Amino acid sequence: MVSSKSLKFFCVISILFVTIACKEKGGQLALPKLGSAAIDFTCQDLKGQTWNLEKIKGKVVLLRFWTDWCPHCRYEMPVIENYYRKLNKEGFVVLAVNVKQSPQVAEAFAAQFDVTFPILVDPDGKLAQRYGVHSIPTNFLIDRQGIVQEIRVGDLFKNKNFMEGLLKSYFQK
């Protein structure tokens, strides 16, 4: 028979152990860096499909964090859609992660802009946090080897040649 004191002691030790373990794990979480492997994730899109790095292996991926209230997210969505339609068959994937909004908001937005690329939903912002996103929009370009080749905070087209030049290097024959 385990005494009440022993049980309490065991519980306290267990809680302490779990707390320390989580903190250590949290402390070790590195943010994505240029030239390093992209951080794996699991996230669902509006159609219920699950996305992770394995699924996009061998593709050039634009991972974009956005919201419907951000002016540049609105303005650039159709532009990105143009690139996606042109380059999708060649292996260009856009994963547009809606941050901290309801799936309904994301869905209505996608319909308004005739977006055909996957809209991922991150209602509690965990994926955004994992990727160190503090500003909207934030873009990560991940190459076919799964390496982060570009981190771009803000709009992609402020410098009109930026996106063009970047994608050209992957897709121009």
Next chain:
Amino acid sequence: MILSILICTLILFPSQGSGNSEKPDEVITRFQNQKLSIKWDPLTKAPLIIRGIESNLLEIKNFSKLSREEITHAGPQLVSKYQSLLQIGPDQLKLKGAEKISDVWYVSYWQTFQGVILYESSLGFSIDSHGRIKSLGAILYPDVQSPVTSRMSHEAALKIGQSQIKDFNKLKCRLMAESVLIYPVRKKNSVDYYRVYAFNFFPEKALHPATTEGGWAVFVDSQTGKVVLYETLLKPMGCCVPEDWVPPKPEEMKPKW
């Protein structure tokens, strides 16, 4: 009789074919002799998406000659035409944005209630160069149950809002935006509506374009003073773009190779 059966069949069974095979959540229905594919919001019972099948939702005549302001009238026209489906009136729209990108106009609106914007509501669509609107996307709340006046003063609400921010003075926080909004809180089977004072606070250092510091949003219920939303804000980059920045021309934004 046959027509009734046909209508029921179309409503009850999710669309298949007709170019809609990828949209299993949408149902095909007939509305004023027009075939539409609609996805409904199960909570509000309002449409999330309406697509015209075999016809457009709206065709605007002499579209190429219209000014930007005239183009923004498309929203009220669309709502008038589909009012019984959308369950709001044209006078409830407030323009959110209208941009032309690659010959296509993208127009969106907020829904208002007694002139007050509903937080995260929207109705938007694209218009092609021929003036055709093929579909719309929306977050609408047809049955808003909200007070039309505030019981507490703005000053009192602001104090409550500020008190939510730890080290408000030390961080030199500034009130960057404020408004009165209707804040719909989506619950499992219903929506609660709050008329709120909405405040956005940013610490001084967050305002520098080079920092990634965010701020806070605090929504204070205008009836009870209760804080109904408190969350950290991601920094909107749109706020920090220089005013003299000119968006690139549509032809510069198309892939060139």
